[in-house]
Amino acid sequence: MPCGSQYPRGILLFQWAMTLLNGLYKFSFKTVRGTGCGVMFATPSGKLYGGNSGSSFIGGYTVQDGVISSELKMSRHNHDPGYVPMFPVDNVIMRFKGAHHGNEVHFEGGTDALPGIVFTSILTPIDDADAPPPGAIGPNGLINGLYSIHIRMLDGIDGGNTGVMMLHDGRIRGGDAYFDYIGAYTAANGKWKGELVNREHTPSIGERPLFGGHEVGVGFSGTYDRDGAEGEATALAGKRSIRFKAVLRKLVEAES
Numbered sequence: 027m028p029c030g031s032q033y034p035r036g037i038l039l040f041q042w043a044m045t046l047l048n049g050l051y052k053f054s055f056k057t058v059r060g061t062g063c064g065v066m067f068a069t070p071s072g073k074l075y076g077g078n079s080g081s082s083f084i085g086g087y088t089v090q091d092g093v094i095s096s097e098l099k100m101s102r103h104n105h106d107p108g109y110v111p112m113f114p115v116d117n118v119i120m121r122f123k124g125a126h127h128g129n130e131v132h133f134e135g136g137t138d139a140l141p142g143i144v145f146t147s148i149l150t151p152i153d154d155a156d157a158p159p160p161g162a163i164g165p166n167g168l169i170n171g172l173y174s175i176h177i178r179m180l181d182g183i184d185g186g187n188t189g190v191m192m193l194h195d196g197r198i199r200g201g202d203a204y205f206d207y208i209g210a211y212t213a214a215n216g217k218w219k220g221e222l223v224n225r226e227h228t229p230s231i232g233e234r235p236l237f238g239g240h241e242v243g244v245g246f247s248g249t250y251d252r253d254g255a256e257g258e259a260t261a262l263a264g265k266r267s268i269r270f271k272a273v274l275r276k277l278v279e280a281e282s
Contacts, residue, residue, distance in 0.1 A: 046070045046089060047131070050154055050192075050199045050206065052227045055147040060112050063228045065201030066149060067172075067192045075172040075280060077190035078203040080104045080111050082277050083120070084172060094131060096122045103174035103277065104188045115139045122147065157208040158221060160196030164214025168250050170194045170281070173274040180258070180269040194280055198222050204230040209244070218255060219247035246272065 047068035053076065054063045064078030068087070074096060076083045085098035102116045115137070122135030122145070131149040170193060177187040189202030198209035198220065209222025224242040248257020254275040261268045 047074075047087060047094070047149070050152040050201075050208070051076075051131075051149040052152055052201075052206065053147055053149050054228070055145050057112075057143055057145055059143065062112060063203050065152070065190065065199075065206050065227070067199050069281070071281070073281065074098060075190075075192050075278070077103065077172070077174070078201075079188045080109060080203075082172065082174065082190055084278050092125055094124050094126075094133075096124075096133070096135075098122075100137070101277070103190070103275070104176075106188075109188075113140060113143075120145070124149075152206050152208075152227060154199065154208045157197070157199075157223075158210040161210045161212035161220060162214075163196050163212070166215050168193055168211070168213040168218055168255065169252060169276065169279055171279040172277045173254060174277055175200065176273045176275075178271050178273075180271060183268065186270075190277070191274060192280070193274075201227065204228050213250065216249055216251065217247075218250050218257070219245075221245050224261070248272075250274075252276075 048070045051066045053066050064076055066074060066076030068074050072086045072088060074085050074087055081100050081102050083098045083100055085096060087094055087096035098120045100118050100120055102111060118137045118139040120135060120137045122133040124131050124133030129151055133147040136143055136145050173191045173193060175189050175191045179185050189200060191198060191200030191207060196210055198207060198211055200207040204226060205224050206227045207222045207224055209220055211218050211220030222244050224244060242261050242263045244259050244261045246257045246259035248255060256273045258271050
């Protein structure tokens with residue numbers, strides 16, 4: 027035991043590991059201008075990949091003495107003229123400090139681009155224990171990374187959706203302001219297919235009437251290249267079958 031330590035090294039390492047972030051989280055934030063939600067994927071190596079219906083958040087975090095410090099770049103991925111962002115800024119650096127409160131992590135921070143605006147945010151783990159096992163990745167497989175996803179309904183149905191999706195070694199984790207996605211995919215030689223479950227992490231209050239209140243299973247297939255992917259999908263929402271097209275654009279590559 028090191029001099030001055032009252033705990034065995036194994037216990038100290040366990041306590042340190044418990045402060046790390048790992049897996050898929052819901053985030054909610056509050057400012058004087060309003061509130062919002064999204065999803066965040068964290069790795070034990072200190073990387074953060076997330077976003078919501080309008081923006082992506084990409085960066086990392088460090089842990090020291092129980093304090094989690096993070097730095098994220100916020101970039102808009104939804105450029106639809108009908109979408110009005112809460113803040114008229116883009117490609118800005120945000121900095122936060124926080125700590126664990128039970129299974130949640132509470133943060134406070136902001137950005138120099140919005141002086142005087144304080145963001146309070148809470149990360150809450152999303153249970154993905156029932157996700158399908160990762161799919162096989164063959165030759166020239168899909169590049170691991172965070173992608174934006176833009177969905178357009180087919181068969182004459184109005185509407186669509188936008189969000190972010192983490193594709194990593196055959197696993198899908200992602201979401202938007204109201205829903206999270208967990209699933210798996212296979213990919214090789216420019217073609218991919220997979221399945222996912224769309225679940226409501228925050229009440230959508232009529233924003234997504236087709237999916238709101240349902241746990242929706244989705245199957246899809248399509249093509250990809252180095253910059254992104256696309257595919258057609260069928261979702262089963264209750265007794266209703268809904269077809270849509272999804273276009274993914276790679277925002278950043280992720281470590282393997």
